[in-house]
Amino acid sequence: MASKEQIPSPAQGVGPIYRPDGEKPTATVSKEVSYDNVHVLPQTPQLIALLTMIRDGRTARADFIFYSNRIIRLLVEEGLNHLPVVEQSIQTPVGRDYLGVKFEGKICGVSIMRAGEAMEQGLRDCCRSVRIGKILIQRDEETCMPKLFYDKLPADIADRWVLLLDPMFATGGSATLAVEVLKERGVPEHRILFLNLIASPSGVAEFAGKYPKLRVVTAFIDQGLDEKKYIVPGLGDFGDRYYTL
Amino acid sequence: MEIVKSLNLPWVVILSLDSFYKSLSPEEHRQAHANQYDFDCPDAFDFDVLVDTLKDLKKGKKAHIPVYSFAEHQRQPQTTTLYSPRVIVFDGILALHDPRIVDLLDVKIFVEADMDVCLGRRILRDVRDRGRDIEGIIKQWFAFVKPSYTKYVDAQRQVSDIIIPRGIENLTAIDMVVKHIQRKLQEKSEQHTEALRNLGLIAAKVELPPNVHVMPSTPQFVGMNTILQTPETQQDDFVFYLDRLASILIEKALDMSPYAPTIVETPQGNKYQGLHPNGIVSAVAILRGGSCMETALKRTIPDCITGRLLIQTNETSQEPELHYLKIQPGIEGHSMVMLLDPQMASGGAALMAVRVLVDHGVQEDRIVFVTCAAGETGLKRLTAVYPKIKVVVGRIENEAEARWMEKRYFGC
Numbered sequence: 285m286a287s288k289e290q291i292p293s294p295a296q297g298v299g300p301i302y303r304p305d306g307e308k309p310t311a312t313v314s315k316e317v318s319y320d321n322v323h324v325l326p327q328t329p330q331l332i333a334l335l336t337m338i339r340d341g342r343t344a345r346a347d348f349i350f351y352s353n354r355i356i357r358l359l360v361e362e363g364l365n366h367l368p369v370v371e372q373s374i375q376t377p378v379g380r381d382y383l384g385v386k387f388e389g390k391i392c393g394v395s396i397m398r399a400g401e402a403m404e405q406g407l408r409d410c411c412r413s414v415r416i417g418k419i420l421i422q423r424d425e426e427t428c429m430p431k432l433f434y435d436k437l438p439a440d441i442a443d444r445w446v447l448l449l450d451p452m453f454a455t456g457g458s459a460t461l462a463v464e465v466l467k468e469r470g471v472p473e474h475r476i477l478f479l480n481l482i483a484s485p486s487g488v489a490e491f492a493g494k495y496p497k498l499r500v501v502t503a504f505i506d507q508g509l510d511e512k513k514y515i516v517p518g519l520g521d522f523g524d525r526y527y528t529l
Numbered sequence: 530m531e532i533v534k535s536l537n538l539p540w541v542v543i544l545s546l547d548s549f550y551k552s553l554s555p556e557e558h559r560q561a562h563a564n565q566y567d568f569d570c571p572d573a574f575d576f577d578v579l580v581d582t583l584k585d586l587k588k589g590k591k592a593h594i595p596v597y598s599f600a601e602h603q604r605q606p607q608t609t610t611l612y613s614p615r616v617i618v619f620d621g622i623l624a625l626h627d628p629r630i631v632d633l634l635d636v637k638i639f640v641e642a643d644m645d646v647c648l649g650r651r652i653l654r655d656v657r658d659r660g661r662d663i664e665g666i667i668k669q670w671f672a673f674v675k676p677s678y679t680k681y682v683d684a685q686r687q688v689s690d691i692i693i694p695r696g697i698e699n700l701t702a703i704d705m706v707v708k709h710i711q712r713k714l715q716e717k718s719e720q721h722t723e724a725l726r727n728l729g730l731i732a733a734k735v736e737l738p739p740n741v742h743v744m745p746s747t748p749q750f751v752g753m754n755t756i757l758q759t760p761e762t763q764q765d766d767f768v769f770y771l772d773r774l775a776s777i778l779i780e781k782a783l784d785m786s787p788y789a790p791t792i793v794e795t796p797q798g799n800k801y802q803g804l805h806p807n808g809i810v811s812a813v814a815i816l817r818g819g820s821c822m823e824t825a826l827k828r829t830i831p832d833c834i835t836g837r838l839l840i841q842t843n844e845t846s847q848e849p850e851l852h853y854l855k856i857q858p859g860i861e862g863h864s865m866v867m868l869l870d871p872q873m874a875s876g877g878a879a880l881m882a883v884r885v886l887v888d889h890g891v892q893e894d895r896i897v898f899v900t901c902a903a904g905e906t907g908l909k910r911l912t913a914v915y916p917k918i919k920v921v922v923g924r925i926e927n928e929a930e931a932r933w934m935e936k937r938y939f940g941c
Binding site: 295298299300301302312328330332333335336339340341342350357358361364368372375376377378382385409410514516517520521525 | 799
């Protein structure tokens with residue numbers, strides 16, 4: 285896997301379709317992965333510009349929060365499209381018939397503390413009064429493995445669709461453990477949607493292979509991991525930049 | 530004034546030749562104060578500027594009218610902006626003097642007045658409004674005004690269409706003039722409706738161009754549209770879902786703004802080749818509906834510079850009318866201007882709004898019209914007239930539909 289990650293990320297011209305190729309500015313875009321259950325947001329110039337803003341080490345905290353919230357809203361909007369709907373026909377205020385749809389099924393958010401909590405605002409912007417559970421996972425100092433320290437989840441979580449929130453996906457240790465916790469509580473794998481900002485190609489491939497029915501929605505699959513298992517180029521510690529720096 | 534009052538129309542503007550007096554040199558200024566300067570000969574007026582101003586106004590462009598101070602005999606640094614009047618009443622003692630101007634006028638009226646009455650009015654006006662003394666006024670009258678009348682003013686009878694004796698007292702004449710103007714406006718309105726209809730017929734035959742982006746019917750998007758169109762939806766839910774839907778539209782519109790490549794360094798010192806927005810993106814809301822989309826706008830660009838246009842459709846003529854405009858200064862330099870209107874039916878208001886922006890110097894290809902729902906014919910009409918503008922539309926409606934979204938959003 286490590287050798288594969290040496291392949292540089294693709295760079296391409298990005299922009300709307302009506303614009304000729306020569307006029308599209310070039311930027312590094314997400315790597316592609318060949319898993320049906322991994323959905324990468326369309327690499328629009330707008331998304332790339334937002335990611336550029338939060339990757340930039342000089343971006344101040346207020347801007348970091350604002351721009352990451354905007355990407356998170358795009359992620360949530362894309363994620364929600366994977367939820368089921370049923371047809372519903374209505375008559376509009378001007379008396380016209382409209383064949384629409386109705387949202388079906390209850391949802392809840394589950395954030396992996398602490399960075400995942402930063403995505404709660406974006407979720408609430410799109411789904412008012414959504415229930416949000418929390419899972420605290422920390423690295424065990426002795427075994428160096430991720431360990432569950434705390435969880436508080438809605439009692440009826442087994443009947444809900446779960447939007448699992450974690451902005452940075454490096455090796456996927458925490459996310460894997462969180463999925464195990466959810467499955468233990470009776471949430472079927474196909475009702476879990478993992479929302480993520482930046483993922484590593486190896487982590488996401490392993491995760492998608494291990495849970496083929498779970499869906500991953502991410503904004504960007506990065507170049508790879510460094511020797512300390514940080515995402516490269518990444519954006520630093522998301523929790524620190526959102527909460528304390 | 531009497532004609533303006535009788536017309537009882539909005540956007541009737543009086544433009545006075547007096548605004549186009551030339552600024553005086555110090556020497557002329559001294560003469561003027563000694564009442565030795567001839568203000569009543571054609572040389573005193575800047576007809577070149579006037580011709581340009583009238584040409585711009587006739588083309589529908591924005592014009593800057595000079596402000597002249599009679600006390601200082603100087604053109605003031607500030608100007609009055611005039612945009613898109615329906616009727617311009619241009620008045621002045623030598624209004625019909627310059628043939629270039631005569632060619633631009635649709636109706637030329639010569640109002641006769643008794644010379645004694647003229648002198649009387651002149652004394653009153655100059656003392657009260659222009660800070661002059663009676664002796665000076667009389668001196669000027671015999672030295673310049675009266676000779677000028679015989680030499681230049683009277684000659685204007687030759688080029689006028691109507692000569693009105695007894696001026697303001699002549700009610701029959703005023704009534705005839707007013708009726709004539711009303712008939713001309715009615716003809717213009719009919720031509721406009723006809724042109725819009727023809728445009729629709731031509732446009733109906735073509736496909737929507739690629740610069741019109743119709744939002745894909747994803748489950749969430751259709752679901753939100755369903756909630757918004759359900760009459761039972763509570764107002765707070767309506768506001769929430771319209772804000773959410775409009776945010777998606779605005780994010781989409783921003784894809785069309787220009788970006789430039791940039792390389793940034795992450796906190797760990799890694800380089801990333803990304804993009805940064807190029808130039809200022811601003812917005813113009815078409816009121817009242819457009820202000821429904823401002824919450825969503827502020828969610829995306831919190832300090833977005835926002836201009837406003839109030840366009841209302843005239844109930845009788847079905848023509849859009851521009852009631853108010855406040856356009857941000859420097860708009861012509863912005864890299865993209867979003868035009869916000871939640872609903873568009875025939876496209877009349879949208880066409881007018883784009884026209885206003887173009888008249889204010891915005892390049893057509895920098896305008897993005899953002900709307901939640903639009904009629905297909907309206908969209909084709911808009912892009913047939915302005916092929917370079919971009920459109921982001923949430924949902925296509927087939928028939929022309931009365932505006933209702935703003936009523937639901939504001940609750941009245």
